[in-house]
Amino acid sequence: MALVIMLWFLPEKVQAQDDLKVEAYDTLSIEKEPIPNTTAGEFNPGRGFDLYKSKWGSLNLSIYGLLRYTNQLPANQTFTDHLGRTRDIDTRHDIQWHRTFVWASGFFYTPKLRYTVSIWGLASTGQTLIFGNMHYQIHKALRIGAGIGPNLGTRSLQGPWPYFNATDRQMAEEALRPGFTGGFWLTGEPLPRFNYWLFLGNNLSQLGINNTQMTRDLTKSASVWWMPTTGEFGPRGGFGDFEQHEKLATRFGTSYTYARENRSNDISNPTPASTQIRLSDGVYIFETGALADGVTIRNANYQIGAIDLGFKYRGFHLQTEFYRRKLSRFNANGPIPETESEIIDKGYYVQASYSIIKKKLDMYGVYSTLRDQFDRNPWEVAGGLSFFPSGTRSWRVNLHIIRIEKSPAGSTFGYYTAGQSGTTVSIATDLML
Template sequence: MQQEGLMMRLSLALAVCLLGAVPGALRAQDEAGRDPTDTVKAAETKFPNNIAGEFTPAKGFDLAKTKMASLNISFYGLFRYMNQLPGNQTFVDHLGRVRQVKTRNDLNWHRTFVWLTGFFYVPKFRYNISLWSLPTTQQTLLFGNLQYRFNTAATLGVGIAPNLTVRSVQGSWPFWGSSDRQMSEDFFRGGFSSGVFLTGQPIRRWFYNLSVNTNISQLGVTASNDTRDFAYSASVWTMPTTGEFGPRGGLGDLEYHRTVATRFGASIGHSREARYANDSVPPNATQIKLSDGVNPFDAGALAPGATVQKLDYDEIAFDAGLKYRGFTFQGEYYVRKLSNFLATGALPLSSIVDQGFQVQGMHMVVPKKVAVYATYGYLADKFRRYPWELSGGVSVYPSGTRSWRLNLHLIRIERSPAASNFGFYTAGQSGTTISLGTDILL
């Protein structure tokens, strides 16, 4: 009978999710209508998450929780206006060809996440089912991961996971200055892909992540496109003074640290990447860009008449940060090498090494309510284009928490090397980008 009751409760919870309504009675602290004994004996299942990156849910709302299983729903939403100026412009790539800058001026419900999370059988066995939708690009995906927590030193997981190439893919989203990444980290980083990962805290205040992924980014790449090569990445970090760096390790000190909180880390990644498409069609691989914003797998990207079919991606990053009394300062330095090119024709180079950095600062000018921030990023690149950005903005937190934010973000950029429909950047832009948005995470 108890099992039948559990199935009925889970079915009811799923029906509520499908109807898109969560009654007020289903708040995280409200267990009304559930077996009180099961509720009391259900083990605590909240574990820190350092690996899931964009796929890390918030506290959410508990829909069901017993000794055998739990179900929680959490969601994120972002509406944003963005204008990339000037609207009509061109740029010259590293081969001297004139290209059009594809600028945007739009209003969009930009991003949605819905997470169903919980444990099954034993609290150490966790599941996460994620619904991700980006109306800007008309993409909707349903995916997840499974994790088993052996102890503090080791949690083993499978599913969609980040390539551990920069700090921002390791759990801090969306607690950034604005709603997307800055130029330098967006250019150097790897993406997300199916994989196996291991994470933990082996000794006091020291942490690690290890990951083996199908490729550097699975977005747009199907199993029929995949090669037999994997992507490998790792990250280590320490938080020596306080053992923490605020919620998700993100930017900002809404929590007002009265003792200096510090974090120092390093991340490294390698992948043998392919264009994941025949030479006669555009590449499905879109994560890697040259410093002029051109996809290296595009036909003629590195030499007229030659198409790169495969290359090695190697990247390393070092990061450091501190928080104290409403102030946050953090920075990251990157080195990336593209090499071992396999192409349909001769290429004028055997490797491309780019270096860069970004520094960020934020101050809570009104504690828990208003923050101002600034970012500077720069690339010392193989093609001597030396792109840079200076950005900043204001974030208002009406509820006095990180759950709801109003944000004004301004960017001054020269020769943008980063390009995607997800973030703030388009290839080759020199000018100003204005963004005004609001997002919610529950």
């Protein structure tokens, strides 16, 4: 609040100059570039097509689509969880128009007040959602936003999507990360090349959860990052040096999320409605029997901290991120082992990419792993090629191959099924206009 008051009472000349800078920046973003990257990529449109623009408002339409073939091998698999129980694995072999986004975005009354309405569809789950957010830029150092946004526990939730090396996240991050929910945030650049983002949200993931299933506990998260050499890291801060930086671009960041999470339905139902948190063996923490046979966890503390580092230079990109997740304060309907009263998982990934043919063909490799207290220590090695037929990031054809052991991650929209070991092959193409 003190910061808001200080900015409000800036000298008129300074304030007027800043207003002109903001207006010019936002006008440029409407006409030529995506909305400034202060929201997660999932809610950040591309260039799009201007349908209407006046001094009082604007409307831009942008779309994203992903078509993907996925084959998880071997076809027939089982895995043993940390309690020694054998579970079946439902491997995937399918062709899907996998993900659709349509964004309607622009400003109203003043370029400082921006809005985005998103239509999101996932064919593999049959889900279609409509949601949005709006934000107001008071100053370069302070932008206020509200709506659906990310818990800030990992870097990929803070802008890069869909400019990953492949078309989805890698194993270690997918296993530990938080999700998206309704919330309120503050973000800005208070010092040159230094940014912050603070977020207060409803829960870890609002997907499939309605307001009658939520508790009064709110999530808290924060992220800061520094880009000391160039002050930028490419469009959206995406992976790969498609832009061919002539000067070394650097990014150093750290993130943290805390949540008191609830299973979001009655314990009489063995399958929880809240499915964002998995143990390192891929089992949902709120599933009946997750930590002890017949015992159900009602509530648990979730905390994750991450540190990320990235470098880009002349078509080469090196990216790494380290995670530490802690699950604790379990509220259960029965006893759980003392050794599992607090669960800590540590993980990291390393990714490197290089443009074999400038603005046409990239190659990349990835390694990620978790170190857990169950001594399962899952890992993966992955790599692939991305071809850009139009010479822009807007259209990509991607070949992605993963060798994975004991996957802790699992979803219907990523590359992984919980517990799987073996090889996954994906061929995909996506468009962002």
